[in-house]
Amino acid sequence: MSDLHEPILRWYDEHARDLPWRRPDASAWSVMVSEFMLQQTPVARVLPVHEQWLERWPTPAALAAESSGEAVRAWGRLGYPRRALRLHAAATAIVEEHGGQVPASYDDLLALPGVGDYTAAAIASFAHGRRHVVLDTNVRRVFARAIAGVEFPAPSVTKAEREVARGLLPEDEATAATWSVAVMELGALVCTAAGPRCDACPIADQCAWRAAGRPAYDGPPRKVQAWAGTDRQCRGRLLGVLRDSDGPVHRSRLDAAWSDEAQRVRCLASLVDDGLVARVGPETYALP
DNA sequence: CAACCGTGGAA
DNA sequence: TTTCCAAGGTT
Known part of the structure; x- marks a missing residue:
């Protein structure tokens, strides 16, 4: 297998979006707030709310000092408002158990309300430069296509998937974190769920799915949530x-x-x- | 582990 | 218009 790292890292260096939580001066708290808001919510809708939150509550302590209702109100129409409640509870836990500092360890992060495997790995990686497998929907889709040769990954994360991701994770801590965000970005901008832009993909010539002629998804039916009347x-x-x-x-x-x-x-x-x-x-x- | 939890933009 | 789905987590 030829190497995927160099082309993806180079592509990211050239095409990464300039997002507030990715800037060098972004705090761990800024990263954490973004990760909560980005759970199932597109970047475009998160941007303005994230900016308001960081302006109003620049630290976990600032948010923890407010009522949870203010967090819910400021969450606006991002959806899944329980995330606002959990973020408020996580801020409280950070103040009470971590001296007001966003934890850097995966296990400490995972213990916080609203933080699951993905979010713990993401905060540890992107806010603290730690080395963790970051498996979100974008990364899963990129690997499903490039490595497994299928259009979409399984409904839930498989052991094999995690092993593939682990095997591809660069040894160097800082490079591992950049690698993860680079693969995510590739999935978000190029290797999209619908209408992937293979012509703009830095690993198109190494992609198993493309090599196979981009066969249509052949797995179990993907769940689509009903909405009206629910x-x-x-x-x-x-x-x-x-x-x-x-x-x-x-x-x-x-x-x-x-x-x-x-x-x-x-x-x-x-x-x-x-x-x-x-x-x-x-x-x-x-x-x- | 399948079901549940919001919202709005794009195709 | 309807369908799909966007950096998941909890129960």
Whole structure:
């Protein structure tokens, strides 16, 4: 197998986007906030919110000093607002258990709320220059194509996949971190899920999928989430009412936001249960 | 481990 | 218009 590192690292050097959390002066906290926001949310929508967050809460301590409701409100319409709650809880844990400094070790990071394998590896790598296998949807897709010769990876990370990624990870710490972000960037900009630009790919002549004639995906059906009429939509609608209001809101305002009463009641209860909504009176609700 | 958790832009 | 999906995590 010819070497993938040089062409990908060189491509990244020439084509990497200038993102705030990638700048040399970016703090570990800036990287951490970006990783939370980027979970299932495109870069373009994260950029303005990330800037507002870092301006308002430049450190974990600054965020931890606020109520969780302020975090939820400032999360805006990024989606999956439980991430805001978890980021707030993670900031609190960092203050209480790590002296206010974002941990550098994978295990310490993984113990934080809202931090899973990917995010722990990403923060350790991108904020602290540690050497970890970073497996996100982009990296998985690039390796699925270049190495395995298939259009898309399996629904969940496999052992074989992790071994491939481990085997390709450069030995040098700093190079390993750059390698990971470079492969991610390649997946985000060139080796995209739909309409990959193989003509612009630095490893096109080494890609197993392209060599095989870009065969169509042949695995189990990929899950597509329903939306209309789901609890997710209902919860989003209810939370939106609270987010767009300055103070507590009467239940009638929420009633007006969703017609199906049984579903509305169930979703409101689940929002309260999640800590995204607080019941502040017999008939009034607010952000926590 | 499959299901659940938001949102909006592109194709 | 409908479908797809974007730097996942939790239960």
